Amino acid sequence: MRALPFGLAVLLSLVVLFLPASGVPSSPPGTDKVVHLLLFAVLAVTARTAGWRAAPVLAGLLGYAALSEVLQALLPLGRSGDVLDGLVDVAGALLGVGVSALVLRYRDRRVAAGRSGG
Template identity: 50%
Template sequence: MTGPLQVHSALSRGVFAVTVLVSLAVLFAPGADVPSAPPGTDKLVHGAVFAALALTGRWAGIQRGVLAGLLPLYAAVSELLQGIPALQRDTSVGDWVADVVGILLGLLLWDLLARRRAAR
């Protein structure tokens, strides 16, 4: 594929970089800066952030296995760091599970899009 949606393009790498920066802001914002929301919303946010990381990572050309290995590790480390008292947040296994589900959904969505593109 050519054009702006091409894999490995400057745009795809830039979008992935911005997604990483957004994930850092979301995952490491102090507890006082996290808005209140209905129960379960945080799980949706965690899943969406990691689905976006997986999807944009694949678009940027990062191999599936690399993302499947590193993103769950990033999720686990982020959960451990959220337990630091200075952040005033809680460590949650449920958040990590939501992260991993988001990663799997992002990778699956990329595969579906790639198959559809290949069928054209």
């Protein structure tokens, strides 16, 4: 059950990253970069809270970022691959791993304090 949020995040990412261009709503410039950043941060956080280690999560998300941009360029979706989107994806993954490290560290300290009665 701990992996369910990650599975849902993956499904969300597939919709967001591979929706044909005709289905993508218009938005102010730069909005797509924010979406990429947050999407990959959510993927990283949910993977880490599912119990997966940071290095494999980052490696997997790096590969996913590169593959998604290549597929966007190759598939007949009316979309194009963008190196900057891929870099923002990686930044989002790094952000997510960093945030999850802080959250997990805080949680572990609270659990330890609860065990020691303090």
